[in-house]
Amino acid sequence: MLADHEAHDQRSLRPRTRLIADTVTTVEQRRAGERVEATLEPRLVIPGNDGEPFISGDFLVAAYQRGYRWGRHEVRQLLDDIKANADDARKQGKTPSDYYLQPVVVLSRGEGLWELVDGQQRLTTLYLIAKYIGTRDPDAKVEYTLSYETRNQEGNDSRHFLEHLETLDDEVRKSNIDFHHIAVAYDEITEWFREQTNPKKAANDIYNALSEWVYVIWYEAPSDTNPNDLFTRLNRDRIPLTDSELIKALVLSNSGAAVGQPGRQEEIAAQWDAFERDLRDDQFWAFLTGSTTRRPTHIDFLFESMTPPAGLRVRPRYWTFEKVRDDIEKRGAAAFWRDVVARHGLLTGWFHDRELYHRIGYLVAIGDSVPDLIEASRSQTHSAFRAALVDRTRQRLKLSRDEVSLLQYGKNDAKCTDVLLLMNVETVLASSDRGARFSFHAYARDGWSLEHIHAQNAEGLKKENQRRDWLEAHVKKIRSTEWSAELAPAAEQVAGLIDAHLALAPGRTDDIGFQEILDKAFALFGSPGGSSTQENLHGLSNLALLQRDFNSKLNNAVFALKRERVVELDEAGAYILPCTRNVFLKYYTAAADQQLSIWGPQDQEQYYEKLLAAIGTFLAVEVDAEGQDVA
Template identity: 30%
Template sequence: MNEYNDVSIVKEARQENILKLWALPELCNKNFFIPDYQRGYRWGTRQVEQLLDDLCAFFDKGKGQFYCLQPIVIKEITKDEDKNKYGLNSKNNNNKWYEVIDGQQRLTTIRVIFALAHLMDRDNKERFTLRYKTRPELGNFFEKLRRNNEDDYRIDAENQEDLDIDSWHILEAANCMMRWFKKGEARGNGLRYFKGSFYENFTHPKDIEDKKSVQVIWYELCDGSDPNETFKRLNDKKVSLNNAELIRAMFLSDSAVYEYEEALINGYPEEVQNIVIEREQARKQAHIIEQWDIIEKQLRQPKFWAFVKKDASDKGYSSRIEYLFDLISKKKPNDKDELTTFLRFEEMMREKNDVEGLWHLWLKVENYFATLFSWYTDRNYYHKIGYLIAETDNNALVDLLDKSAKMTKTKFSKSLDWLIKLHLTNNNTDADVYSYSYDENRTELNRLLFFFNVESTRIATTQDKFPFELYKATNWTLEHIHAQNSERIDRTDKQKWIEWIDENIKALKHLQKRFKDNESFEPTKLIEMLEEKRNIVKVNTFVFNDFTKCFDSVNAYFDNMAKAEGGSPEVHNISNMALLSGSVNTSIGNSVFEVKRQLIMKKDAEGEYIPYCTRLVFLKYYNKNKEDFSVQQSFYWSEEDRKNYLNAIKNILEKVLNTTNPDKEETTENIESKEENKYE
């Protein structure tokens, strides 16, 4: 079938909403109807002054060519019976009326500024028509505003003693503006400023070189959406029109213009070239609709989303494709403007910044997605890039996307190792990471163990990929594998002492069954002592020193069990550290190896996620090369266990920690190459 005969594509693409950026003069002579589901005008001093502060700052020192107001969401009223029903009759714009779904507060405020300008200078003609369903005469109130005869900074109104609440708020907004300009007299921001450069900038048309303007996002519904339902979505649920919706309209509205190949168009007779251009545009829009859904569906896969997103949260993303747009626009995490991403997309199009046109911009979206998806499906990239994303922020991911487009695969892979090394060493590449201590380098140790888990999973090809979605769903803490010091237990919280005693009794009862015929290790007396203390722990005379004796008695029991392997004091470096779930609370976390081992085995059996290396620690798997591996004790984390664990960590981290800066390598290679070429 000839693609240019596919009328359904054209029809589908034409059902999208219209999106435009309009300077304020383009609102003039238009007619707006405010339906009764909207509340009355309620902007107070804070909102009015904030707008004037922002506009003044932009006009004087602001960057960029225009100040963008929030969207105005409207829908054309096409039925004459509806216009007649609401008494909508205007000489302006061929009596075309728009129902305002969102933005009537902004429109009314703009109309107030136009009215004030007309009072200052009768030649100012900027205005548009507002008709409020709840108060049909309210739209005429702007013409009833008057300057006070005795006070230049005071606005009155006809019959103002009998104003309705909406008229009163409009009059208050006008006087609030006048007070703001009065306060600005001392700094040159008085009435002369309002009538001069302020209003000139406020009413500049768009795209005039070296001239600033104020623009609104004009979002016109054309897709059959019910205005009332749209209003509820945007207001009742406090959901603002998001960047994804605005960018979608940018690509798919009737006003969208796509670049096309002139050679292709010129191959058709002149009388049909416009038809071909229109259908070529519709074909591209149909492609975008299809690919948009594919990208959104993939981003909604938990594993993929957790890979590309630092915290795996979709907070602020009703459409996850917006996250992709944030990456392309290089949005900063601390950027407070909710529409930054859309405005940067619009800027890229307007200034042809990094893109040649609308179609090229969409291809950039597809390319970003394809790159992320290719990383996700590559085992090496998945683990290394997934680690960097989890440990850094969007800026790092944006940098990686830029690097991947400019580097060879070999250099890009080396750069990943180098970035990880910088992260693990806190940018001190000469640091001895194995000397980090729990008390002084907790953050660094956490990073090391997280990467150790990720890298161990990557290397163990028999294992599934590291589950970032499960890891990010839990609060992981750095804990001693075996704790012999009670100092980290809260001295004031007796409930923590009780939890510690309960878990240790539970662990000892498991051993009681195992050693019932072995007097040396039979723990009955120790269990009885703990149960006795458990019953009196809440008594005021039971103090932390009493609890410490319980702690020391349990440790002495396990020290005795581990004599053959050499028990040693508590160690605070990485050889005695593991990542434990936040569900292992702090009191149990400061406990002996056996308590943690049994708790982790229980959680593992219940299906709770345990990091790969943490599981291997408590299975004593790092001793697998010992001759007596199958019969060794599993109740104590000994010096030998720590030694084997540390060796395993060093073996896994060796490649990354020994990597060198690929940029310097390239420089050296270039110098050597030039030296060789001199003698050829």
């Protein structure tokens, strides 16, 4: 297949059906200066099937475009692909399936006059192919002309050159670079036909193809489009027409005056713009996609949710448009658009329903998809769907209470993250503030990672300057902390060890001495008598979610220092997940157990109890040997 966006793009083969879109734009509208929406239809290359549109008119390739540059490979590839499509059908005893080239983008410049914004390589090559066939069959007439503005300005007549190419001498054919490339392409077309077993039959087969089943997707841009800007987007910036732009033209071309409803186009266009604005809202977009990635047009999401890719991992270009086109052909544009409006209403309804917003937003954030959720909602009542979301979350987590207790940092990071995110989402949902909403946009935007609430080691402190920074920060924290009479001597001892270590000349510090201080500092800020087993170090009772860039700043610090920095970040307006904030502000610890500089067993136990209380509804029910629920 041809490589770039100018290349031929064969669509998935399908039964031989066609959509004839009625173009509602009139010359009178253009002359009156009214804004005309884009129109779209498939067009045959040369006249053939009765009543089907074909390419016609006079096309100007404006000076802002580069010249014709297709080479021998691209020309041959196009002919080979068309021939292969016909050969495959012939072997199966079938009629060739409709075959679509990429969109040709035009702007009207008066009746029968078009500015060719995108597609000059394809239209020029198709013109040359039809021209060659015309030397064999006088009925094979192309009904359009091409003119290149830059070449006309040089005193050349590009239209005349194309029309008489086969009779011109080498001097004219090589008079400028565009003429040279066009002549080379025509020679390659001639050579391709000569190489066929039966050149006359090959010419007849290609003629039948261009007049019966090879189409361009004709896209007439809105009348107020700036052609330079559109060309830049499509070519220099390599941003092709989106599915939604093609779908919009298709829907509007099949609505309005063509179906006896003159005002329908304006109504659909207004709805379209409203839907696009809604989907560009950061919170709504992240709720639906679990992402903050922007697109040229966001309304594509609605159409993609209606056209699942049937097992394909990646949608081919214009897959969505082709599926919508088939749907409109079968049901009509009115029925299709009613479904779009209903789908938009369903999604905005979910977004504005506080419970559904949190339950669905969480599922999307951990990998569920809105199209699957829409499908699940179709066969259920509203209340049944709400209940089903709880069960759906339970099935995705696949955790019992015992299994939650065994989750470990470094072994089950993804599950730990899912559990902690659920705790945060459910905490916001359960808030007495009925206006509180978890920000799935901030969650998708910032990137989150697991953070030990109280560290027990200092991984990554390999360089001397890193160790000195750690020691300076922690000795400052030790000296600013009010210690109990029981811990004061130990605190002074650790501070003295740090002072002595920092007093060593640069390069004289050693890993062994640093590790001794490290162990004593972690023990000092730990709970007296508390153990440091793998379970309470790496389990959920000692984990929280924090932005990755914040995590890197807090990593390796004891709880007291982390708490101080989290408070500073919170005061500065940084987004901290609600449960992470609650942990470091000690909201989960009973007043009687409050020790602000320590994260000990009593803190871990009460934090873990709150976690289980928040997510308990979504955990699998455990059964005993007799199959009875375990309380």
